[in-house]
Amino acid sequence: MATEIQSGKVHVQTTINGESVDFLAEPRESLLEVLRDNLGLTGAKEGCNNGNCGACNVVMDGVLVNSCCVLSVEAAGASIETIEGVASPEGLHPLQQSFLENAALQCGVCTPGFIVAAKALLEENPDPTEYEVRWWLAGNLCRCTGYDKIVRAVLDAAERMRAEA
Amino acid sequence: MRAIQYAAPSTVEDAVAILAEHGSDARMLAGGTDLIVQVREDARDTGVFVDAKKIPELMDLSVNADGSTTLGAAVPCHELYNNAQFAASYPAVVDAARIIGSTGIQGRASVGGNLCNSGPAGDTIPPLIVHSAVCNIAGPDGKRTVAVEDFCTAPGRNVLADGELLVSLTLPKPPAGSGSHYLRFIPRNEMDIAVVGAGASLVLDGESITAARISLGAVAPTPLFVQAAGDALIGLTADEDSFAVAADIARDAASPIDDMRGTIAHRKQLSYVLTQRALRGARAHAQGGSPTNGH
Ligand SMILES: Cc1cc2nc3c(=O)[nH]c(=O)nc-3n(C[C@H](O)[C@H](O)[C@H](O)COP(=O)(O)OP(=O)(O)OC[C@H]3O[C@@H](n4cnc5c(N)ncnc54)[C@H](O)[C@@H]3O)c2cc1C
Ligand code: FES
Ligand code: FES
Numbered sequence: 001m002a003t004e005i006q007s008g009k010v011h012v013q014t015t016i017n018g019e020s021v022d023f024l025a026e027p028r029e030s031l032l033e034v035l036r037d038n039l040g041l042t043g044a045k046e047g048c049n050n051g052n053c054g055a056c057n058v059v060m061d062g063v064l065v066n067s068c069c070v071l072s073v074e075a076a077g078a079s080i081e082t083i084e085g086v087a088s089p090e091g092l093h094p095l096q097q098s099f100l101e102n103a104a105l106q107c108g109v110c111t112p113g114f115i116v117a118a119k120a121l122l123e124e125n126p127d128p129t130e131y132e133v134r135w136w137l138a139g140n141l142c143r144c145t146g147y148d149k150i151v152r153a154v155l156d157a158a159e160r161m162r163a164e165a
Numbered sequence: 166m167r168a169i170q171y172a173a174p175s176t177v178e179d180a181v182a183i184l185a186e187h188g189s190d191a192r193m194l195a196g197g198t199d200l201i202v203q204v205r206e207d208a209r210d211t212g213v214f215v216d217a218k219k220i221p222e223l224m225d226l227s228v229n230a231d232g233s234t235t236l237g238a239a240v241p242c243h244e245l246y247n248n249a250q251f252a253a254s255y256p257a258v259v260d261a262a263r264i265i266g267s268t269g270i271q272g273r274a275s276v277g278g279n280l281c282n283s284g285p286a287g288d289t290i291p292p293l294i295v296h297s298a299v300c301n302i303a304g305p306d307g308k309r310t311v312a313v314e315d316f317c318t319a320p321g322r323n324v325l326a327d328g329e330l331l332v333s334l335t336l337p338k339p340p341a342g343s344g345s346h347y348l349r350f351i352p353r354n355e356m357d358i359a360v361v362g363a364g365a366s367l368v369l370d371g372e373s374i375t376a377a378r379i380s381l382g383a384v385a386p387t388p389l390f391v392q393a394a395g396d397a398l399i400g401l402t403a404d405e406d407s408f409a410v411a412a413d414i415a416r417d418a419a420s421p422i423d424d425m426r427g428t429i430a431h432r433k434q435l436s437y438v439l440t441q442r443a444l445r446g447a448r449a450h451a452q453g454g455s456p457t458n459g460h
Binding site: 003007060066 | 166167168169170171172173174175179180182183194196197198201202205206213214216218241243266267268269270272273354355356
């Protein structure tokens with residue numbers, strides 16, 4: 001059977017933060033645009049729209065990606081985790097708590113991306129060195145904090161999460 | 166971004182049919198970290214995106230009966246450094262996979278996409294060349310193979326004709342006693358385009374070099390295979406004097422341009438220094454160690 005060539009509005013079925021979601025989108029729209037403009041999930045931010053800043057980070061099928069560099073239609077059949085799914089009904093995620101306590105944010109535009117990226121790091125490596133934290137987060141830009149408090153917050157959260165594990 | 170059409174074929178044949186029908190208006194979409202950004206920024210006018218990621222051959226990463234490895238064109242970088250066997254066999258390729266963009270970029274960016282984008286500074290291309298990798302290409306007229314060093318033809322251009330796509334790369338089994346390394350110079354630690362990149366592979370018999378390949382990025386319109394630099398090492402001892410001989414040849418072979426990233430003089434000198442460092446790293450791998458790091 002010849003492959004269908006999709007254009008115009010395409011019906012996409014995907015999973016976001018564990019819930020099945022349907023949306024209509026044009027192929028040219030990015031996953032970031034769909035999250036923010038169609039689905040009202042405005043946690044992921046548009047900093048650069050070209051892959052350089054990490055403010056749009058989400059996890060797609062278990063892999064950290066920049067949602068501005070993913071087409072909406074590529075979400076079909078995928079499982080996506082956004083910042084909106086990080087806190088649980090019981091409370092904030094240890095990373096979120098630690099960002100607050102370590103004053104690791106000022107304007108906060110970069111924060112969702114940093115938390116989504118740091119969570120992906122700690123799931124892969126629960127005991128990272130400072131170097132490993134800085135290297136993993138090199139694609140997340142912050143114009144306010146100077147990074148040091150962010151790195152300390154991630155190391156602090158890692159320690160708490162190891163203690164709880 | 167301009168309006169586009171999207172197709173996700175599940176076979177190479179279907180992909181070739183779509184590419185052939187739409188000619189230069191269609192392009193393969195692997196991780197999209199070049200293509201989506203280029204089309205959004207009007208640097209490329211592509212109307213039909215053909216997703217590579219539903220085609221099993223393009224997502225394959227496996228060792229063949231003869232010990233060679235097949236690397237599907239759309240396999241993302243993060244799969245390479247998380248694959249211990251691949252990382253042990255092709256360290257220079259993994260050095261590049263670790264430094265392309267950021268963690269989020271490496272979640273999607275593929276080696277095949279890096280090669281097909283055909284930038285002079287594409288970080289995976291010198292590593293593929295020093296590992297003697299071969300491109301497996303499919304098109305309307307069937308299949309053909311091209312050595313990676315013959316693939317890029319000019320900045321952003323390569324040997325693929327309309328209707329053709331890169332299916333995979335074949336990386337020969339590394340001989341016993343071999344090692345490789347790739348590194349680049351950038352003004353920061355990460356997230357930048359190479360001012361110069363250098364890859365080297367060595368095969369050692371004790372201290373003596375039996376084979377060597379050297380390749381440079383960002384010093385010519387296409388990634389450069391400096392065959393003479395590798396050949397000059399054959400029969401020599403793997404020491405600093407020998408490495409300086411090869412580095413001299415690499416510096417002479419480099420024909421860089423002046424641009425905002427560096428001057429001709431700087432790039433020439435970097436070609437010399439990075440060739441030495443790539444060789445030291447390759448020697449460390451061949452002797453069972455690992456170089457300090459790839460960046
Ligand atoms: C923030 C950022 C940082 C970056 N940093 C680096 C870096 O440090 N070093 C570096 O080298 N690059 C870098 N890049 C560029 C890019 O990430 C790499 O070139 C990447 O490897 C491209 O792979 P991809 O799978 O995303 O390719 P895509 O964007 O999907 O494709 C790239 C090109 O190849 C073509 N193509 C893809 N697959 C095939 C195929 N199977 N057959 C035929 N044609 C095909 C596409 O049509 C397109 O023209 C960066 C990009 C961004 C956005
Ligand atoms: S908005 Fe996606 S990386 Fe900046
Ligand atoms: S807190 Fe403002 S950009 Fe990071």
